[in-house]
Structures are given as structure tokens and as C-alpha cells.
Amino acid sequence: MKEPRPFNIRDLSTHEEFAACVRLQEVVWGEGFAERVPTAILGIAARFGGVVAGAFVEGDKEPVGFVFGLTGLEDGRLAHWSDMLAVRREARGRGLARALKLHQRDRLLRLGVLRMYWSFDPLESRNAHLNLNRLGVRVRRYVEEMYGTSTSPLHEGIGTDRFVADWELDAPHVKALLDPDRPGGNGDGEERAAPDESASESDAGEALGMEFLGDLPAPDQPCLHLDQPRLLVAVPTHIQELKAHRPELAIRWREATRKALTHYLSRGWEVRALLGRAEEPCARYLLVRPDPMTSTGSWG
Numbered sequence: 001m002k003e004p005r006p007f008n009i010r011d012l013s014t015h016e017e018f019a020a021c022v023r024l025q026e027v028v029w030g031e032g033f034a035e036r037v038p039t040a041i042l043g044i045a046a047r048f049g050g051v052v053a054g055a056f057v058e059g060d061k062e063p064v065g066f067v068f069g070l071t072g073l074e075d076g077r078l079a080h081w082s083d084m085l086a087v088r089r090e091a092r093g094r095g096l097a098r099a100l101k102l103h104q105r106d107r108l109l110r111l112g113v114l115r116m117y118w119s120f121d122p123l124e125s126r127n128a129h130l131n132l133n134r135l136g137v138r139v140r141r142y143v144e145e146m147y148g149t150s151t152s153p154l155h156e157g158i159g160t161d162r163f164v165a166d167w168e169l170d171a172p173h174v175k176a177l178l179d180p181d182r183p184g185g186n187g188d189g190e191e192r193a194a195p196d197e198s199a200s201e202s203d204a205g206e207a208l209g210m211e212f213l214g215d216l217p218a219p220d221q222p223c224l225h226l227d228q229p230r231l232l233v234a235v236p237t238h239i240q241e242l243k244a245h246r247p248e249l250a251i252r253w254r255e256a257t258r259k260a261l262t263h264y265l266s267r268g269w270e271v272r273a274l275l276g277r278a279e280e281p282c283a284r285y286l287l288v289r290p291d292p293m294t295s296t297g298s299w300g
Contacts, residue, residue: 007057013046021042021086053104065097121239122285123158123250138168140265205230216246217242235283
């Protein structure tokens with residue numbers, strides 16, 4: 001088998017490069033994707049403190065991935081909203097999404113930006129694994145139907161509920177997680193738990209469990225009266241497969257996770273990790289109620 005060609009990541013600056021990013025959005029989210037970002041906005045963002053970067057396989061002119069975000073002010077401090085990250089299907093599984101986020105982080109730290117936000121679907125466990133376990137984000141906010149009705153087939157049928165990822169770019173836990181000298185710090189990250197959080201599973205209350213309908217995972221009823229400092233919320237590992245074959249089950253997962261997560265996040269818990277393994281039918285979000293004396297606050 002041929003070794004995959006290496007890729008490099010660089011900032012983008014030309015109209016042709018921005019147009020290639022628009023084409024890539026339609027490859028990833030579907031032709032005619034209504035929320036695509038046009039070339040003009042990409043160019044303006046690149047010029048005024050935003051980040052527009054592409055990943056290229058050696059020798060190719062079309063990007064296999066890109067990341068885009070805008071920089072602004074939050075309560076008088078610089079902050080960044082990462083609006084879009086896309087990777088072509090054939091280039092996935094090589095750590096490219098993480099590499100794009102790390103490039104974005106490096107660019108922002110040079111600008112003096114210490115906080116980055118973005119949104120992701122709580123039902124997409126692969127994205128949750130990257131964001132929570134491999135980048136060290138915290139989630140303190142759940143937004144129902146954040147983007148209204150989406151035209152992307154990836155979102156069709158289950159709505160656009162989103163977590164807001166809060167990435168403190170120079171926080172000690174983030175720097176420790178990204179340290180290449182830490183065991184597993186630069187590995188492939190297939191485990192589904194940040195090392196400092198995984199031991200917390202045994203003493204956590206089950207806010208949402210699962211059962212099987214045949215060989216498919218289904219949600220239990222959420223338990224909304226728990227008060228443990230650590231809680232678990234089940235989430236399916238392969239939501240797109242469920243949506244394709246049993247859409248009613250995918251909707252049940254959306255309703256159950258929305259109920260559990262909005263309840264506990266609004267009462268002070270935050271999402272710290274995704275526990276479990278990729279081959280299991282379900283993973284579990286680990287929610288932690290932090291010490292209010294050490295909380296750093298967040299957007300929202």
C-alpha cells in the first residue's frame with residue numbers, strides 16, 4: 001500500500017485560494033449549502049485579524065482541508081469565533097482536523113488572543129472526541145436550533161442543536177494536553193477520555209443511560225434530580241448511521257440528550273470529556289460541576 005503523501009498547512013491570501021475553500025465547503029456539506037462562506041468574507045477575515053488557513057497535500061493546488069474564523073471583542077478582550085473547519089473524506093483519519101486547530105491556535109496566540117469558541121453537534125461523537133479529549137475544550141452552553149433549518153444532508157432530520165466549545169488557548173490543562181512530551185500527548189488519540197478525567201467515571205451519576213432495541217442503541221429517560229459533582233450522559237457513537245436507517249431513534253437521541261444536557265449545563269455543570277471507545281455503540285459525556293472559586297467564565 002502506498003504511503004499517503006504528507007500535507008502542509010498555511011495561511012491563505014489569494015482569491016483563487018479562497019474560491020477553492022468555497023468549493024471544499026460544498027464537497028463536505030453538500031452542493032448548494034446555504035451557509036457557505038463566500039470568497040469576499042474569507043478575504044476580509046484574513047486581512048482583519050481572522051484566520052483562513054488551508055491544508056494541502058504535497059504537489060496539489062486544491063486544499064484537502066481548511067479552517068476559518070473571525071476575531072473580535074468579548075467584554076473588552078480579544079476573542080475568536082472559529083466558524084468553519086472542513087476536511088475531505090479521503091483525507092480524514094490522519095489528524096488533519098487537529099492540526100488545523102493547532103495552526104489556528106498558534107496564529108491567535110501570536111495576535112494576543114487567548115480564547116476561541118466554536119460550535120459542534122453534541123450527537124457527533126467523533127467531533128466531541130477531538131474537541132474535548134484531544135484539544136481540551138470545555139462546554140458550558142447548549143444552544144437549541146442554533147442555525148435554524150440547515151440545507152446540509154449531515155444535519156437534515158435532527159436539527160441544529162449545538163454545544164459551544166470554549167477553548168482557553170493558554171490554560172494549564174490545554175498546554176499539558178498538547179505537550180508532545182506527555183505520554184499520548186501527540187498520539188492518535190483513539191482513546192475516548194482525557195487521562196485526567198477518565199478515572200472519574202466510577203463515582204459519576206447516570207443522567208442519561210442507554211438500552212438496546214435489537215442491536216441498536218436507544219436512550220433511556222433522562223434523570224434530572226441528580227446532585228453528584230460528576231455525571232454521565234450517553235450519546236450514540238454513529239449518529240449518521242442511525243439517522244440513515246432508524247431516523248426515529250436519531251430523533252429520540254436528540255430529544256433525550258437535549259433534555260439532560262440543557263438541564264445540567266444551565267445548573268452549573270460543564271462537559272469535560274467523552275468516555276468510551278470508538279467501536280462501542282455509545283459513548284458517555286462526563287459532566288463536572290467546577291469549584292466556583294476556580295471558574296473562569298465563558299461566552300453566553
